[in-house]
Amino acid sequence: MSKVTVIGAGNVGATCADVLAKRNVASDIVLIDIKEGYSEGKAMDIMQTATLTDINVRVTGVTNDYAATAGSDVVIVTSGMPRKPGMTREELIGVNANIVKSVVENALKHSPDATLIIVSNPMDPMCYLTAKISGLPRNKVIGLGGALDSARFKYYLSQALNVNPNDVEATVIGGHGDTTMVPLTSLATCKGVPVTQILSKEKLDEVAAATKVGGATLTGLLGTSAWYAPGAAAAFMAESIIKDEKRVVSCGVLVDGEYGESDLVIGVPVVLGKNGCEKIIDFPINDEEKAAFKASAEATRKVNQILVDGGMIK
Numbered sequence: 440m441s442k443v444t445v446i447g448a449g450n451v452g453a454t455c456a457d458v459l460a461k462r463n464v465a466s467d468i469v470l471i472d473i474k475e476g477y478s479e480g481k482a483m484d485i486m487q488t489a490t491l492t493d494i495n496v497r498v499t500g501v502t503n504d505y506a507a508t509a510g511s512d513v514v515i516v517t518s519g520m521p522r523k524p525g526m527t528r529e530e531l532i533g534v535n536a537n538i539v540k541s542v543v544e545n546a547l548k549h550s551p552d553a554t555l556i557i558v559s560n561p562m563d564p565m566c567y568l569t570a571k572i573s574g575l576p577r578n579k580v581i582g583l584g585g586a587l588d589s590a591r592f593k594y595y596l597s598q599a600l601n602v603n604p605n606d607v608e609a610t611v612i613g614g615h616g617d618t619t620m621v622p623l624t625s626l627a628t629c630k631g632v633p634v635t636q637i638l639s640k641e642k643l644d645e646v647a648a649a650t651k652v653g654g655a656t657l658t659g660l661l662g663t664s665a666w667y668a669p670g671a672a673a674a675f676m677a678e679s680i681i682k683d684e685k686r687v688v689s690c691g692v693l694v695d696g697e698y699g700e701s702d703l704v705i706g707v708p709v710v711l712g713k714n715g716c717e718k719i720i721d722f723p724i725n726d727e728e729k730a731a732f733k734a735s736a737e738a739t740r741k742v743n744q745i746l747v748d749g750g751m752i753k
Contacts (some may be wrong), residue, residue: 441465441681444508444550445673446542447517448472448500450663451558453481454670455515455677460485460494464678469508470500478502509549513677516569518542519559521664531560532742536751539565543573554680554715557691558583558673560664562615564742566691567704571752578715582691584615585706587672589689591653592622595646596629599638606630610689610722612698612706613735617655620706621731622647623724679711692716699729700736703743 443465445452449472456470472478482500489495501507508514519535539559546553555573557566557580566582573580588611597604608628613621624643627634634643649656657665679686688711691704697719698707710718724732746752 440467442467442469442511442513443677443681444469444471444511444514444546444553445517446471446514446546447519447559448474448478448481449517449521450666451521451669451673452515452517453485454666455517455558455673456481456498457485458671458674459677460496460498461488461492462674462678463495464674464681465512466496468496468498469511470498471503471505471508472500473503475502505545505549508546511546511550511553513556513680514546514550514553515556515558515673515677516542516546516565517558517670517673519565521560524659524662532564532745533749535559535561535565536568536746536749539568540572540751543569547573547575554579554581556581556583556673556676558669560615561742563691563704563706563739564746567693567743568746568751570693570704577693577695578717580693580704581676581709581711581716582615582704582706583669583673583676584620584691585611585689585708586676587669588615588620588622588650588653588706590668590672592627592646592650595649595653596627596634599642599646600629600634602629607634609634610708611650612689612708612722612724612728613732614705614739615691616735616738617652619735619738620651621728621735622650623722623728625725625728626722676711680713680715683713685710685712685717687711687720690716692719694719697721698732700733703736703740705736705739
């Protein structure tokens with residue numbers, strides 16, 4: 440028996456629960472929200488697709504009742520205010536820090552051994568906050584960013600190559616921000632062939648630029664943050680953990696010397712399995728990418744300082 444809790448029944452959280460259910464990732468999926476009846480309605484709606492989509496799990500919704508989440512193997516935190524057009528992820532830090540701190544503390548009271556997946560923005564600082572206040576080992580606190588950004592990178596590359604996205608392998612490391620993410624064009628491939636041998640540097644630069652503002656592009660079109668890809672990315676990560684798939688995924692984790700950085704949550708390639716982040720993989724990135732990663736780390740550390748200065752992290 441396996442159990443996943445999704446905290447926050449908004450667009451991202453509900454999509455995540457829906458993907459988890461349709462892929463039959465866990466036997467028990469709990470959707471929790473502070474809005475009365477909201478998660479109950481979303482869970483019921485998902486369950487009413489059971490005979491249409493071959494769902495063989497139980498999805499339940501509760502209002503602010505963390506006792507119902509007890510014994511969760513994975514807890515996915517999507518709570519917080521979404522971005523509006525023109526907002527950066529970093530501008531959400533003051534509002535969302537208190538929300539994330541509260542829900543993490545409540546979740547761990549009932550599931551102290553759970554692996555936490557942090558989706559709330561700004562993701563890297565929210566994951567850093569969680570790592571500092573939770574008391575969990577670093578392999579148990581994982582941020583969404585790289586998994587989502589890599590999926591977007593693959594999409595934009597597939598568009599440039601005019602191929603199926605599933606035939607593209609590509610990774611984004613660094614912070615989950617419009618100016619901090621680092622698409623690794625030097626390592627991207629299409630069916631094993633380096634994309635640098637297929638696309639011009641100018642086209643690859645265009646793809647990288649589109650990837651970096653992928654979230655902002657959708658926010659501008661939708662009037663709020665995207666939800667299908669973020670929800671699916673969180674479910675993808677949870678599935679690798681629950682099923683011990685050992686997938687290599689770029690995730691926000693607390694680094695301790697890896698890639699030359701420490702005491703910082705930032706996106707790096709990891710192996711996701713039953714113990715959460717089971718290994719950080721050292722990709723052979725080029726000098727330009729190393730410099731971009733270092734700049735990303737410095738920018739992310741500055742945002743983290745806001746949490747320290749505000750007393751959120753002791």
